[in-house]
Amino acid sequence: xxxxxxxxxxxxxxxxxxxxxxxxxxxxxxxxxxxxxxxxxxxxxxxxxxxxxxxxxxxxxxxxxxxxxxxxxxxxxxxxxxxxxxxxxxxxxxxxxxxxxxxxxxxxxxxxxxxxxxxxxxxxxxxxxxxxxxxxxxxxxxxxxxxxxxxxxxxxxxxxxxxxxxxxxxxxxxxxxxxxxxxxxxxxxxxxxxxxxxxxxxxxxxxxxxxxxxxxxxxxxxxxxxxxxxxxxxxxxxxxxxxxxxxxxxxxxxxxxxxxxxxxxxxxxxxxxxxxxxxxxxxxxxxxxxxxxxxxxxxxxxxxxxxxxxxxxxxxxxxxxxxxxxxxxxxxxxxxxxxxxxxxxxxxxxxxxxxxxxxxxxxxxxxxxxxxxxxxxxxxxxxxxxxxxxxxxxx
Numbered sequence: 001x002x003x004x005x006x007x008x009x010x011x012x013x014x015x016x017x018x019x020x021x022x023x024x025x026x027x028x029x030x031x032x033x034x035x036x037x038x039x040x041x042x043x044x045x046x047x048x049x050x051x052x053x054x055x056x057x058x059x060x061x062x063x064x065x066x067x068x069x070x071x072x073x074x075x076x077x078x079x080x081x082x083x084x085x086x087x088x089x090x091x092x093x094x095x096x097x098x099x100x101x102x103x104x105x106x107x108x109x110x111x112x113x114x115x116x117x118x119x120x121x122x123x124x125x126x127x128x129x130x131x132x133x134x135x136x137x138x139x140x141x142x143x144x145x146x147x148x149x150x151x152x153x154x155x156x157x158x159x160x161x162x163x164x165x166x167x168x169x170x171x172x173x174x175x176x177x178x179x180x181x182x183x184x185x186x187x188x189x190x191x192x193x194x195x196x197x198x199x200x201x202x203x204x205x206x207x208x209x210x211x212x213x214x215x216x217x218x219x220x221x222x223x224x225x226x227x228x229x230x231x232x233x234x235x236x237x238x239x240x241x242x243x244x245x246x247x248x249x250x251x252x253x254x255x256x257x258x259x260x261x262x263x264x265x266x267x268x269x270x271x272x273x274x275x276x277x278x279x280x281x282x283x284x285x286x287x288x289x290x291x292x293x294x295x296x297x298x299x300x301x302x303x304x305x306x307x308x309x310x311x312x313x314x315x316x317x318x319x320x321x322x323x324x325x326x327x328x329x330x331x332x333x334x335x336x337x338x339x340x341x342x343x344x345x346x347x348x349x350x351x352x353x354x355x356x357x358x359x360x361x362x363x364x365x366x367x368x369x370x371x372x373x374x375x376x377x378x379x380x381x382x383x384x385x386x387x388x389x390x391x392x393x394x395x
Contacts, residue, residue: 003182008129010175011115012136014074017168018111019140020147021081021104022054024164025088025097026227027148028157030234030244035157036094040231041358046098048350051223053105055344062113062336070332071179073114078172080107085165089158113336116319130316131266135259138312141226142255149230149248203384210383211321214278214376215338216345218314221285221369221376223346225311228353229254229304232362236296250301258308265313269320275383278317282380284310285373293363293370314376 025047033040065073084107088100119133151160233247240246268277288307295303322334356365 003178006178008119010074010171010178011119012133013171014077014111014115015133015137016140016143017078017081017164017171018108018115019137020144020164021085021168022050022108023141023144023226024085024148024160025050025101027145027230027244027248028152028160030230030247031152031157032097038094041354043094044227044354045351046094047101047227048347049098050101050103050105050108051347051350052344053102054109055340055342055347057106057109058113058336058340059333061110062117062332062334065110065114065117065332070114070118073110074118075172075176075179077107077110077114078168078175080110082165082168082170082172085161085168089161089165109339112339112342113332116335117332120319127266127268127270127316127320128263129266130319131262131264134262134266134312134315134319137315138255138259138262142252142259145230145255146248146252149244149246149251153243153245206382207321207384210379211318211338212341213379214282214314215318215341217372217376217379218318219342219344219346220349220352221372222311222315222342223349224353224365224369225308226255227349228357228362228365229308231357232300232304235362236300239297240301254301254304254308255312257305258312261309261313262316266316266320269317274317274321275380278314278380278383279377281310281313281317282373282377285314286370286377289366289370289373293366 026044029040029043029047032038033043036043061073081104084100084103088097088104091097091100116130116133119129147164148160151157151163229251230247233250237247237250240250265277265281285307288303288310292300292303292307318338319335322338352368353365356362356368
């Protein structure tokens with residue numbers, strides 16, 4: 001395997017681990033409610049500071065990567081997030097867990113501004129590489145539920161934090177050896193400059209405004225669905241999912257199938273109008289969320305697959321837009337702005353889930369998400385057409 005391909009593999013594994021770590025607690029909480037004698041709505045707000053850190057720390061992470069070293073920041077990511085997960089496994093109270101999850105969020109914030117900038121570096125068509133990378137991230141989401149459920153049922157919730165933590169530290173050390181062993185592969189990656197879009201100032205402001213708006217609402221949708229899905233299945237698949245393991249298996253099936261949507265969408269945005277693809281994806285979300293409000297059993301499982309397909313399908317669209325607009329030397333900071341919005345807004349999803357679930361149940365949550373997705377659809381109509389969004393000039 002060439003150094004370029006091995007580097008891409010490390011970046012993809014990093015995306016996998018990033019999403020796995022931030023969602024371990026979502027499934028472990030099903031067990032902790034019993035061990036610590038707290039209700040679900042009382043326990044999950046302790047994850048909120050971690051999601052806030054996931055957003056806020058993206059800016060300094062992107063700045064450090066652009067000013068110091070993107071490769072070095074990835075080493076810090078692998079080792080730091082692994083050590084913090086191990087610390088979470090030693091937590092003896094909700095407060096201690098909240099502190100550890102905040103540290104996990106701080107290191108998790110490194111990946112998106114740094115890793116995505118490295119993925120698109122030197123590439124003209126970025127949709128498919130971002131989609132492949134996105135599939136790894138979504139498989140991290142899926143595996144967080146499945147692996148945590150399996151480990152919790154067979155080895156306890158502490159091991160669900162210990163084992164991935166040790167794995168990440170080992171991978172971080174391997175990556176450190178890799179980047180110190182030579183830079184020939186990196187030279188090949190950075191030898192050519194990617195094309196940048198030539199847009200008028202007015203159009204650029206409009207596109208960036210749409211990116212930030214849809215990023216904010218999309219982050220709320222993504223975090224609400226991925227975080228709440230284990231509990232949704234726990235309540236609505238009672239006939240076929242009676243343990244944490246089975247909840248994890250069904251969630252893994254849903255997330256795994258849905259992850260493939262990114263590859264399809266990545267191909268489409270490289271070949272067709274971003275505005276059209278984005279509009280179809282957003283409108284489909286609104287429809288499926290509305291249908292999901294009262295479903296249970298197999299019907300709920302099938303519609304969950306449908307709405308997660310389009311939720312995951314939206315992810316590479318905004319990343320492609322940012323990659324096309326931002327020059328290489330600013331790209332980590334551009335992605336940092338996008339993801340600080342995504343994950344800061346995402347942090348509100350956890351208390352929102354707790355409040356809505358405690359007051360009205362998940363039917364109301366899906367109604368809120370349907371309205372949110374329709375607002376994203378309306379925003380996509382403001383994007384320029386393909387003739388304005390695909391005219392490259394030399395950076």
